[in-house]
Amino acid sequence: MRKLLFESLVRAPLTEPVLRPDAAMDELGVAIDTAARRRLGRSLSIRAVDAGSCNGCELEIHALNNAFYDIERFGIRFVASPRHADVLLVTGPVTRNMREALQRTYDATPDPKWVVSVGKCGRDGGCFAGSYAVVGGVSEVVPVDLHIPGCPPPPIDILKGLLALMEHTSMRTDTR
């Protein structure tokens, strides 16, 4: 193990350079007040909720933690409880069987809070829309602030979306 650790010390990092978030990230409508912004600083705690996804989006959200994307360098981290979260990252078409769990997770998240939906299914139910077992997109159940499209979106797109969320909130603060 020692050898592996020493090697890691001298090897160049794998981490991707810092990204410029896409200004054109669609559905970016974030409402945030100065006080909240000040309280959050430049850190975001995220609680991931699978509300019915096929697990594809989860795999790519997981990848954000690997050495290439290293999401924690941006002050973004995944937390184990909605009570610790600023952002709910919701995937999947919301199934009828998960609807209440999603609503209760949202209710358990303290204000100020934002909801980011991930993937085509998160927007409108995707290819599962119209099923007896599916409610539809995330916004059918809880208000959505940002949508990150893709099936599933590659980690770099999810990262860009989350950075856009942070950038946008700080921009709003600057102009006030």
Place this chain on the structure above:
Amino acid sequence: MPTLTDLLRDGQLVRHHRPCQRVIVEPAVWSAAAQGLSEGSWTLLGLWGEASAVHMALLDEPVGAIGIISLEGLEGSYPSVAGHHAPASRPERAIHDLFGLEAKDRPDSRPWLDHGRWYLRFPMGARVGPEPKAAPYKFLLAEGEGLHQIPVGPVHAGIIEPGHFRFTANGETVVRLEERLGYVHKGIEALMAGATLDRAAQLAGRTSGDSAVAYAYAFSRAVEAAAQLDIPPRAVWLRALMAELERLANHLGDIGAICNDAAFSLMHAHCGVLRERVLRTADVAFGHRLMRDCIVPGGVVGDLNPEAASALRGLIAEIRQKFPPLIELYDNTASLQDRTVGTGTLKPQLARQYGAGGYVGRASGRAFDARQALRYPPYDSLTFEVPVLNEGDVNARVWIRIREVEQSLALVEQILDQLPDGPVRNEVPDLNEPREGLALVEGFRGDVLVWLRLAETGKIDRCHPRDPSWFQWPLLEAAIEGNIVADFPLCNKSFNCSYSGHDL
């Protein structure tokens, strides 16, 4: 002891079912088949319903033969299989929830997929029922002094799929675990009924996100079996290439994640890098990190990108160089071994009874691997071994994955060496009569089964994708018994069952 062939002889053969036989039987033969299951004469591969029919796929393991027996023209009920053979219990509960068909005298009559939240009952049944009143779910009891319950989920602490686990613990020791699943039920089978092949292939590829290739592969092979369609040789090989890349990515991710659940994050970090390399190479080769929608009935969507061969060889070289030190690290870290050795032991007898596939079965002495047992092309021309262990603990499931990573690396190399030239896709011909097909494909988690009936219009009449998790989830309940609650994430990750693939 009767053989599967004897059993199938007692029924009325269904025309146009390929590649194996499907026969319509009398209830007595159905019950005899269930009895045969309980005696271990054959293995249950799947049990699924239609509005007024039930089907049971059986595997004769020593011969590698598959047969389907069906009861048709049912009026609301059929003889229970679970009464003889416990692994059929959850499929029977699902059949009841979806079709309203009751297995007479089934041991567990609680609902399974239906949580009382759809606006209707029996969505695929002959008579769709009115909205039911949601009744509280009755968990099984465990009684004794000092026992307490720990409810977990459906929303879990990690970035994973939703499901509910009800632990009954005595202090730290788990006395009983009961799973409650169905939270991500999306109604995939109902969406597939009447769908075009394109749409159904899209749905199949989204049944379980980590097995996008395996599902598209099994679905396409089932369509091709039904339509008696041969696909170009190059497509046959490209499919296997994708399947092995998917296996590599998932196994590498799992090995790291299991160690992470034993609080050993160094393995997780290094395995995560290798997994990402596989996904990026898949993106270079096929244009999608998870290779989604790449396999379709008739072949594959596109040929390899020009730079793919060198990227793939580079990937193999990198994993060959970086993986062995990680294996050594796993093997030589006592604190990690302390967590994985002897934890979550699954007895070989149970793995055999449930017909558990994948690393769950192979770590507990069940050597079945669809690639080897059925030798579907191109695996009939490839050389590989199927690793098997008997210990059945978390450690054994890690080692099976390690050995399978090595095998997959060799397979990718062999495929690159032998990849034939030519076109990659044939058109699916028009059908003028209903056709049925079945396919079994080895995904990273185990054998994925797809059975379907094509209507004469060429659309899907009925399609049932069966995830290997159906016969692995119940075993997790057995494996965790007597372990401490804190080892549950470790055991769960070592099984890594699919929620979405199971819930459909």
